[in-house]
Amino acid sequence: MKNKYIASIVAAAAIMSGCESLDYIPGDQMSGQTFWQTEDHARQAAVGLYAAMKADWCFGLEFTFDMCTDLADGTTPWSDISRGTAFASNSSGVQNHWQYLYELVHRSNTVIRNVANMPISQQTIDRVTGEAKFLRAMAYFRMLNCWGGVPYYDESCDINEQFANLDSPRSSADEIRQYVIDDLTDAIAKLPVSWDAADLGRATKGAAYALRGKVYLFNRQWNEAIADFEEIVYNKSNNYGYSLHPDYNELFRLYNGNHSPEMIFSIQSIDGNTAGYALNIVGYFGNKSTMRLIASNCIVPSTTLVDMYENLDGSPFNWDDLFPGFNSGGSELRRKYMSVAIDQGSTKVTDLLECDTTKVMDAYRLRDPRLCLNVITPYSHYLGTDAGSNP
Known part of the structure; x- marks a missing residue:
């Protein structure tokens, strides 16, 4: 009985091989024989x-x-x-x-x-x-x-x-x-x-x-x-x-395929983000409001870069002009000038402490205007998403 089944299988294989040839090129792939033609x-x-x-x-x-x-x-x-x-x-x-x-x-x-x-x-x-x-x-x-x-x-x-x-x-x-x-x-x-x-x-x-x-x-x-x-x-x-x-x-707001004559060669991309105001790649910048937790992957501007932006009149910026002793005063003095108290949810300022917030904001907004367009500065408003939730 077993031999009869084997003979039947062999016969069927012989019949199929006689009437059809196998295509060794997968239908969903290209090869050198089928590509490089048109x-x-x-x-x-x-x-x-x-x-x-x-x-x-x-x-x-x-x-x-x-x-x-x-x-x-x-x-x-x-x-x-x-x-x-x-x-x-x-x-x-x-x-x-x-x-x-x-x-x-x-x-x-x-x-x-x-x-x-x-x-x-x-x-x-x-x-x-x-x-x-x-x-x-x-x-x-x-x-x-x-x-x-x-x-x-x-x-x-x-x-x-x-x-x-x-x-x-x-x-x-x-x-x-x-x-x-x-x-x-x-x-x-x-x-x-x-x-x-x-x-x-x-x-x-x-x-x-x-x-x-x-x-x-x-x-x-x-x-x-x-x-x-x-x-x-x-x-x-x-x-x-x-x-x-x-x-x-x-x-820096050329959305939906818009381009600029200032672009010589740029990487083209499609916005895959459906929850907020930025491409997913922007999640590498800024804070937790840009689609990606800052603790995982991020890149932030250094104080060296920020301090390179000049005053509105073109003169070099110097923190000592605003807060005497700031540059050499160490972290404690800088914290005194800059820090405020916030609530547990990090959503509201509860106490200004010794910080003159107007003076701090002026340190940034009375500079080359490109600074506040490039950098998320203290007390500025920033549109993003709460790590992927609704805006």
Whole structure:
């Protein structure tokens, strides 16, 4: 009986194999045989580059690098570096940044290598190649600034074939810088001055000029930097359309897809927050009213940064002018000048103690007006959400 069943199964398998062939390419996936064929495929490949760029550990948390300077402080991801307490066991941020930057490099290499032989228009090939070289340059420029010379891989490296043998020695810092400049020079030649509304946010010729100028600037190549910056400021070869935004406050309130001619290259995002006044990423700033508890992930401006804002007349700000002895008086004296009593729910001031709140507010509002637009100052009103609850 058992043999009869086995014979039936074998016979059925033989019949099926004779009339159908198996498709080894999953229906929900692309392969090298089915992809890299059309104009739309080239565009999709370019979109994948921007997705890699937006990852938190690539450029998605770009602003947090202020923590590596005296301009900001916070809990993660670079607080250990800024405080000089980083070592191998707590440096996951450094490892992640390295890994995700190389992810962008290898995605860019894959696009550059494959798009070159696609049966599509040369214009599309050039534009997509320009985008890939621009983003590869961004990745290597960041690595150059973080680590100096690093191992260099270009489009001749196929990550699928060489993953186990990525052991190139470190190139020198000068070599990496030249690779970045070469990529940006090629990107300048290939990228359009602008895109239509559907592709807004993709790399442009002006963005490549601006980034190359920054590379020159960081290397103290003043004349080259000036030439690139003046190209896009004075529209020497093309009308790039850049200008300062007329309203500084509005510049940081460009919701619902609005853009500004002051933006040269920006990470595009969609507001996923439905409970209040800010993108989820803003939860890294400020206080508990911005979607995220400040104890978990946050970055706050330093007193060094805040004190750099000048008085309205352009003179340097000095706390001693308002509160004699403030700068050298220590925490007790500063607490006397600044502290008030609040209720248990942290919602109401119950006693001013020895604090002159008007004087404290004047210390901020009688300064460069950008200060109160950038920083949550004492006794200011701030719109947010109560850690995710109703506004």
